[in-house]
Amino acid sequence: MVPSRWPHASVGDYGRLSSVGNARLPKTLGLTQKRMPHLGSLRCWFIIIQQTLEDCEMLSMRDIAGQRILITGASSGIGAALAQNLARQGARVIVSARRQDRLQSVVQNLQQEGLVAHMVPMDVRDPDQVTASVPQAAQIFGGLDILINNAGIAYFGEVSSISPTSLKDLIDTNIYGVIYTTQSAVSYLAESHGMVVNLSSTLSKRALPLLTLYAGTKSMVNALSDGLRVELRHYSIHVLNYCAPETETELHDNSLHDSNHPLPSPRRHRAAPDVVARHIIRAIRQERREVVANAGFVWMARLMPNVVDTIAYRRIMLPYWREPPHHSGS
Template identity: 35%
Template sequence: MKSKPILKPLHEQTVVITGASSGIGLVTARRLAQHGAKVVLAARNETALKDLTEELQHKGCQAIYVVTDVGNEKDVQQLAKTAIKHFGGFDTWINNAAVSIYGKVEQVSIEDQRRLWDTNYWGVVYGSRIACEHLRVHGGKLINIGSALSERAIPIQGIYSASKAAVMGITDALRMELEQERAPISVTLIKPGAIDTPYKEHAANYLDTEGQNPPPVYAPDTVADAILHACTTDVRDVVVGAGGKALTTLGNVAPRLMDLTMSRLMPYLQRTNKPSLGVSKGSLYEPQQDGQERSDYPFVLERSLYTDLVHHKAATAAMTVLTTAALIYGTGKALENRTRRLSKRLPLPTRSRQP
């Protein structure tokens, strides 16, 4: 058995969080400050980081920032050194920074694909290795932000899906290695579904329309709740949103059915009616306008009942069964209706008679 990690109450913790200038990272940083944690904020946009740091300090929080490109290992090393120098160390490290691309696998340039992997995969690897050097001695928490797409890829965001699958793989492997050596480190993977953040505004886009994420869409506070819970609890992983859980569960139960369904629906559900202005690089290479927690999705679920109940095993099992059954039923009805419409339009093949 591993040495049990000592996870302090939030008000006694120092927390490092990457991607803190917008979306999930921004909401989480503010929530951590509300609970009395000291925070070390990291992102590429210095203006947004400075504004956030001053906001939190004005509210009585001990906060500092470090301009960091997580795809650069030296930047991540400097982030850890600054946290140790200023606060004497850290108790929780959250690898949250990520970028995305809307576009087909064969359409997106290799250069852009590599840049996404620098942030989404190598940023997590650098952060995890550097954090564990400190936490192996002092104990504490490592939280990596994956995605519901870690387990179920979708078309049009294949490169992002692949990077998040790699994040899940490296996180699971690292957890087992730390357990084998009985290191006092708790490792959690958070897997959000579609979240109302500036994700689509920051994503690179190869589509002829602006991109969006398919429903259901959840508030970023639902992910922040899961992250704060993981800071003080030795939990293996958390899926945020019943939609994401149903997607991954049904993908495991009926993978070919999901392939067929998603190949037909997802290319359309990820497009808007607004034409794009050509290929956009989004925040792949340079930070975009930050400081926003949310985007402009018309209907957002402010709570996830599934995630609220996820730590109660019986409730979790029941919610999984119900959401999966509902998705199977809905998918079956959609395919049945589609087949019925096609059968009305196309003549049925006739079997030739034997002479």
């Protein structure tokens, strides 16, 4: 039964009624100095539900301090930013990637700050290497609490132009890499009732031309996350799927691409790795199920798919076709 005072309670009164301390409604709702509307209004129920969800998140927050976290693809970009931010919050991080020299630099920078960090070089495409490296990482701190599957590459070009070698590299890294690493880490995560964090992409929700294959591999990551979430529930392992926005990382510069066409310049407005990393950490602490960055684009694509198709054709495909091809050997 809702207390009779709620229909006329102020925001401050409602905060005192909440289950967590003296919680307050977000100022972004513009309700700071207003009185709560009548309970029959949709706006009132929206406020009540939102506050209840926020209170539940506060009650179930995961403490980052002391967590043993393995991060793949951590030599740069989002992975390196995650390592830095997690370590600064007291986590014990193990960074992993193919580029050993870059990993060493990441670890040294963290250790110079007095933070706890180690490295285990690993190529997620190689199942034998993963099978050997994950136990090695777990042995450093006597187990694992969180696995962050961040390693990934992109392909820019038409589906009809990708070579078998590039296609295999894309699938091996973005799909098999997630599977191999998760398989090897499950036994350790089961002991700690830990968490798997899979890094997907907003494009997995709505592919754009020339990034079709990359989006397809990330859609597979979404499917893996959904299935794993149920399979691993028996072991009390939580699964978070984070669909990242376009981020200012080396993913663009290191993209596989059609050799007959140059890589286009990246968009001017891209998210900073540190901002994305902090957003991911917040989702980890709240034990979210899935987070989709740039959700406005996703909803627009669902509600007006033909409009998005037309915009993508005009802004992406037409400039691509107008660009004179670069023939190898010319």
